Ligand SMILES: *[C@@H]1O[C@H](CO)[C@@H](O)[C@H](O)[C@H]1NC(C)=O
Ligand SMILES: *[C@@H]1O[C@H](CO)[C@@H](O)[C@H](O)[C@H]1NC(C)=O
């Protein structure tokens with residue numbers, strides 16, 4: 383990795399790293415889902431993407447959400463919380479594990495949804511999102527390692543579902559990854575996607591009706607105004623690593639292209655309806671009896687389990703939201719990111735997942751290295767193999 387520095391010696395020099403204020407240490411406790419930057423020394427992030435999976439793309443921000451180390455004692459999260467019952471059709475149930483899932487740290491970056499939709503001809507099962515379908519779990523047979531779980535279950539009169547939204551709603555291009563698996567009954571959809579509206583949405587969807595080697599990668603709208611399927615909207619590659627075991631899923635939302643990866647291998651690409659509006663990350667587990675999700679049998683349930691989520695992204699406007707806007711957030715140290723791309727970090731192929739590593743540095747004195755130089759840096763990075 384270091385070997386590229388000499389190559390860049392004439393234009394890029396090692397520098398005194400600007401160490402961020404001590405308070406950034408608050409973000410580095412391991413036993414916490416506090417949004418982590420883990421990258422005090424980085425001023426931008428590079429990801430290899432593109433049709434050749436080898437074109438550097440640069441992003442300004444980075445977050446890592448780790449759900450793997452939330453247990454204080456063995457067996458703490460072994461039991462699965464009871465299913466929502468027939469009378470709980472208002473989404474009014476409290477969240478489990480409120481010490482974590484209703485903590486300030488969680489609420490700074492995530493929102494648990496409780497909206498619902500009625501049955502229609504096309505989607506014959508009423509669906510109700512409930513906070514009681516979001517919880518922390520642990521395997522009986524393994525170590526202390528924990529994961530976030532979203533559940534959906536079928537009642538007589540409705541489908542109880544789970545959904546969380548990331549509060550960074552002004553993403554404008556991103557590379558987002560998640561280590562997850564899906565288990566349980568047929569008739570459910572696990573979704574991990576960028577969302578602005580029904581026509582600016584880029585999805586990874588796992589359908590439990592599908593074989594475990596098939597994943598759906600879609601840019602919405604997948605149906606046109608007349609209700610007909612748009613054949614180019616969705617790609618469903620086969621022979622993939624099984625989604626009921628832990629895999630790393632990834633979506634790269636770029637200017638003109640969408641690329642999807644599974645365990646760092648590109649498995650789908652699309653130029654159809656690549657989102658153009660500022661969007662947020664949404665994660666859900668649901669069913670509505672429609673053609674896409676299928677029907678879940680009464681009494682059945684399925685879970686979308688997530689070990690960690692990593693995202694690097696640009697924003698439309700200030701990272702903490704538009705001035706005076708209702709979505710203005712207090713991001714503390716996380717919002718302080720200098721302009722330019724002085725210290726480039728990689729997020730893939732690092733020693734510790736979730737801890738970006740420096741790959742190149744520009745001159746300390748020049749705080750305003752133009753993003754334009756990146757094309758050059760990128761080419762050199764490629765030349766030495768990143
Ligand atoms: C940032 O750089 C300093 C000085 O080299 C180093 O001690 C520290 O570990 C680095 N931090 C991270 C998160 O890599
Ligand atoms: C992110 O923003 C920087 C600075 O504006 C720009 O150079 C870069 O191309 C953007 N990346 C993507 C993937 O849009």
Ligand SMILES: *[C@@H]1O[C@H](CO)[C@@H](O)[C@H](O)[C@H]1NC(C)=O
Pocket residue numbers: 467468469470
């Ligand atoms: C459903 O669960 C709630 C909360 O535990 C309980 O009060 C209620 O009696 C249950 N209803 C049925 C029909 O089991």
Ligand SMILES: *[C@@H]1O[C@H](CO)[C@@H](O)[C@H](O)[C@H]1NC(C)=O
Pocket residue numbers: 472473474475496
């Ligand atoms: C749904 O959540 C909102 C806040 O996110 C809350 O104000 C509202 O009371 C909730 N609705 C129910 C039925 O719990």
Ligand SMILES: *[C@@H]1O[C@H](CO)[C@@H](O)[C@H](O)[C@H]1NC(C)=O
Pocket residue numbers: 498499500
């Ligand atoms: C569902 O239908 C009921 C009864 O018509 C209505 O009161 C309710 O507002 C509807 N809910 C939604 C989410 O549209």
Ligand SMILES: *[C@@H]1O[C@H](CO)[C@@H](O)[C@H](O)[C@H]1NC(C)=O
Pocket residue numbers: 521524525526527628
């Ligand atoms: C603990 O279990 C998790 C989930 O099954 C797994 O990803 C992780 O590698 C395990 N860690 C060790 C140290 O065995």
Ligand SMILES: *[C@@H]1O[C@H](CO)[C@@H](O)[C@H](O)[C@H]1NC(C)=O
Pocket residue numbers: 581582655656657658659
């Ligand atoms: C995104 O939203 C805009 C505004 O609603 C719309 O014009 C456009 O068709 C949508 N989709 C894409 C891919 O731009």
Ligand SMILES: *[C@@H]1O[C@H](CO)[C@@H](O)[C@H](O)[C@H]1NC(C)=O
Pocket residue numbers: 506671672673674675676677
């Ligand atoms: C789901 O079940 C309902 C009610 O039996 C039926 O109308 C609908 O066609 C089914 N959906 C699918 C996708 O089979």
